[in-house]
Each structure stands twice: as structure tokens, then as C-alpha cells.
Amino acid sequence: MSEEAVEICRRLAVGNPAAYEPNLAHSLTVLAMVAMRWGDLSGALRVTAEAVELYRRRIVTTPTLLPKLHTVLKLQALVLDKLGRPEDAETVRRWLGEDPLPPGSHN
Known part of the structure; x- marks a missing residue:
């Protein structure tokens, strides 16, 4: 189901990136969570990287997408830890600490 959502969003984003890339990034984040749950850490890392870029x-x-960026970066740091890459995970966490969410933002 998550993979289908990603593919649909990819097709929509080709025609209207501004409108559909945030949806694609969200679908990729969900797909990363699913991949992580199934033990596909390299797949989870790949799709979090794509979501971060979007x-x-x-x-x-x-x-207003900043809280969603923070969410996917936190997930990416967790995946990096699980892959035995604590230095890379710390780099992501450092960025999160240096670029906090503004007051009133929800994550």
C-alpha cells in the first residue's frame, strides 16, 4: 500500500511538483517506517534521503513543512544508528539541534 502511494505521488509530482512533492515526501516517510519495521534498513535510509531532499x-x-522535515530527519538518524553509523546519525541530530522548530510548531 505504501509503495503504491509513493508511485501515485511520483506520477502526480511530475506534472505539478509544487503541489505534489510534499505528498510524495510524506508517502516516502511512511514507506521508510514500513521498511524499517520489516528490517530493510538500507531501503529505509534511501527513501528518507529522498524525502529529506524533497x-x-x-x-x-x-x-510549514519544517516539522515534517524534522520528523523524517529524526527517523533517518534512527535508521543510521541501526545501521551502525552513529557519526552520521549524530550529524543529523546536530542539524536538528542547530535548526530547531519555531515556537508553536508541531512535530
Whole structure:
């Protein structure tokens, strides 16, 4: 189901990236959670990286996506830890600490 949502969002995003890339990033985050639950850590890392890139690309014009970017980065740090890459996980967490959510934001 998550993979189907990702593929649908990918097709929609081709025609209208501004409208559909945030949905694609969210679907990728869900897919990463599923992959992680099934033990596919490399797959989870790959899709979190794609979601991060999509959110970062849209954050300038849609700052309300910042909490979602934080969510996927926290997930990415967890995956990196599970892959035995604590230094990379710490780099992600450092960025999160240096770029906190503004007051009133929900994560």
C-alpha cells in the first residue's frame, strides 16, 4: 500500500511538483517506517534521503513543512544508528539541534 502511494505521488509530482512533492515526501516517510519495521534498513535510509531532499526543496516556499522535515530527519538518524553509523546519525541530530522548530510548531 505504501509503495503504491509513493508511485501515485511520483506520477502526480511530475506534472505539478509544487503541489505534489510534499505528498510524495510524506508517502516516502511512511514507506521508510514500513521498511524499517520489516528490517530493510538500507531501503529505509534511501527513501528518507529522498524525502529529506524533497522537503528541503519545498521548505523555502512552504515553511510549514519544517516539522515534517524534522520528523523524517529524526527517523533517518534512527535508521543510521541501526545501521551502525552513529557519526552520521549524530550529524543529523546536530542539524536538528542547530535548526530547531519555531515556537508553536508541531512535530
